Structures are given as C-alpha cells and as structure tokens.
Amino acid sequence: MSNEGGRRPRGSSLLGRDLAVDLGTATTQVHVQGRGVVLDEPTLVAVDTGTGRLVAAGASAHEMLGRTPQHVLALRPLSDGVITDGDLAEQLLRHFLERVRPTRLVRPRTVVCLPSGITAVERRALEDAAMRCGARRVYAVEEAMAAAVGAGLPVESGAANMVVDLGGGTTDVAVISFGGVVNARSLRVGGEEVDEALAEGVRREHDLLLGERSAEQIKHQVGSVWPVAEKLTTRVRGRDLSTGLPRTIELGSEEVRRMIEPVTAQVVEVVRSVLDVCPPELSGDLLDTGITLTGGGALLRGWTERLRHELGVPVRLAQDPQLSVIRGAGACVDDMGALRQVLTRRPAMQA
Known part of the structure; x- marks a missing residue:
C-alpha cells in the first residue's frame, strides 16, 4: 500500500x-x-x-x-x-x-x-x-x-461479500455488492464493553475491583468467545472490596468467556439480523464468499468458530484485522x- x-x-x-x-x-x-x-x-x-x-x-x-x-x-x-x-x-x-x-x-x-x-x-x-x-x-x-477494501475483498464485484468489523466502541456489519452497501447495521458494542463486562464479572463473583488496563490485559491473555482446546489461566491483581487491601486471584478462559457472554451474544445477533434481511440471491453468494472479520476485536479467540457454528456460513479472519x-x-x-x-x-x- x-x-x-x-x-x-x-x-x-x-x-x-x-x-x-x-x-x-x-x-x-x-x-x-x-x-x-x-x-x-x-x-x-x-x-x-x-x-x-x-x-x-x-x-x-x-x-x-x-x-x-x-x-x-x-x-x-x-x-x-x-x-x-x-x-x-x-x-x-x-x-x-x-x-x-x-x-x-x-x-x-x-x-x-x-x-x-x-x-x-x-x-x-x-x-x-x-x-x-x-x-x-x-x-x-x-x-x-x-474494512472490506482494506481486507482485500472484491467490493466492486456483483457477488455479495459480508464484513463484520469488531471495533473498540462499535460493531459494524455490512453486505457489499457492486461497490455499495446493500444492508448494514451498526451496534454500539465493542471491545470497550467486553472490558466492562469482564471487570463487572470479577467484581460480582470475586469481590475484586480491577483497573481498566487490568481488564484489557485479561481479555488478551485468556479471553475467548468459544471453548478453547487448551484451558488458559492468568493471575489477576486488584483491590479487595471488603478489606480494601490488594489481592490476587486466578481466572480461567471458561470463566472469562461466561462473564463476557452477554456482550458477545449481542454481536452474534446483529450479524444474524443482517443475514436475515439479505436478498435471496446475495444470501446464496455468501455461502461461497462467507464473512470476513476485521477490527481489533476480531483477535479475541474463537470468533471464526462461533460465527461459523451459529450462522452456518464460512468465516475467515482478515490478515492484520486491526489495520x-x-x-x-x-x-x-x-x-x-x-x-x-x-x-x-x-x-x-x-x-
């Protein structure tokens, strides 16, 4: 470029x-x-x-x-x-x-x-x-x-292409054909809400207050939206809300996945909603072209597997999706x- x-x-x-x-x-x-x-x-x-x-x-x-x-x-x-x-x-x-x-x-x-x-x-x-x-x-x-142009999708083609851009503050979903957007939705949910859900889950279940950077680090280290083959764990430091003293706990990938599920489920549903109103001819195209994931949020483990399983269409992660x-x-x-x-x-x- x-x-x-x-x-x-x-x-x-x-x-x-x-x-x-x-x-x-x-x-x-x-x-x-x-x-x-x-x-x-x-x-x-x-x-x-x-x-x-x-x-x-x-x-x-x-x-x-x-x-x-x-x-x-x-x-x-x-x-x-x-x-x-x-x-x-x-x-x-x-x-x-x-x-x-x-x-x-x-x-x-x-x-x-x-x-x-x-x-x-x-x-x-x-x-x-x-x-x-x-x-x-x-x-x-x-x-x-x-995102579609940056991911190398043939946006000027008559065949439909679908992009899901998982950003820090929004999730943008669009079906593109002949150089234009056919259907699109923007959900004001992104990585920021994942971090907030994670911090709230740790507070609720462990009575521990996390800083913003700590929640982000946990997401990167063990976060996932689909069960992972290797169980990941990380040690987390925060302030005990009962005693006011520093405390360390251990979090696993399954627990983190459960904490952020209310947020990630919203993303799945907005993608489904765009597919639901896609014209039949373009829906058929998507069985071949599939969904391309972009944005920094797409790096969270398991997105390709989850969307493929729940929506029944091919899903691929763009190269360097955050760019x-x-x-x-x-x-x-x-x-x-x-x-x-x-x-x-x-x-x-x-x-």
Missing part, C-alpha cells in the same frame, strides 16, 4: 500528501498518502484538571491509566464510536496530525472513517474536528466499506479516482 518509491499515486493531491484518519473509540490510526500507516495509538488523553492543559496523549496517556496524580485525569474523548467531548477530541487529533504531517504549509484532503449508524450531528462533529485541524476538504467512508479499516481508507486516499464511489464529500469550509 505504501509508495516508498516516490511515484505519485493516481488521484493524488498536487498540493501535498493527503491523509486518512480512523479516530476510533480505543485506537486512532493515521495513513499518509504514499507512506502508509504512520500512527497507531490509543485514543486517550491525560488532562490537568486545574488548567485544562493536555499533559499526555496516545500511548503516553495510556501508560498513565490508573496511575495519575489527583490533578490529572486520563480521559477518552470518544465513546461507542462517536465524539463525546469535542474539545478533547480536537486537541488529540491535532496532536496526532502535527506529528505526522510533512508540512503545515498545505492543507491536505482528509478521509475520515464513520460507523454505519452514526447520526448527522455525530458525523458533523467528526468532520468539523478534521477541518479545524487543517483539512482542506473532508471525505467520509463507512467503516465497514473501508483493515485504516488500510481501506488509505487506499481511498492513494487512489481517489478508482475508489471515489465509496466516498461522500463534505463541502469545503473557510479556515
């Missing part, structure tokens, strides 16, 4: 390198035209509550989770895939873009990724933030379509002429 040789991609801006931005609930990724994905960091800021000053952003803010002094708060400016704090989101985006933009003398065209179920107000908030951070013109692409959306959006930046049909454009605004 990157263009290290210096040859200008088709449809590229004559004024500078254009950008693609996936400002996600959990992670922000940026693609620069001709360079590929140049930034992949947590969507997180640390703010001084007294001055409102940004203390840290991205990976450095993530290191501070659960460890900040009293006058500093670690905050996420997005929830469920949409901006909840416009000022913080803009500060974070500006911080990231200043790190990766080759020059501030030109205003790049910028492609932003949007969940399928986003409202007009929520969409405008994201586009406004991009414009205020220096975009000359803003284009939008649905996350599911970007599918930004790679697809980046492909749009690198070749806007060829992929213009998947983009919608925001009119230019005065700086």
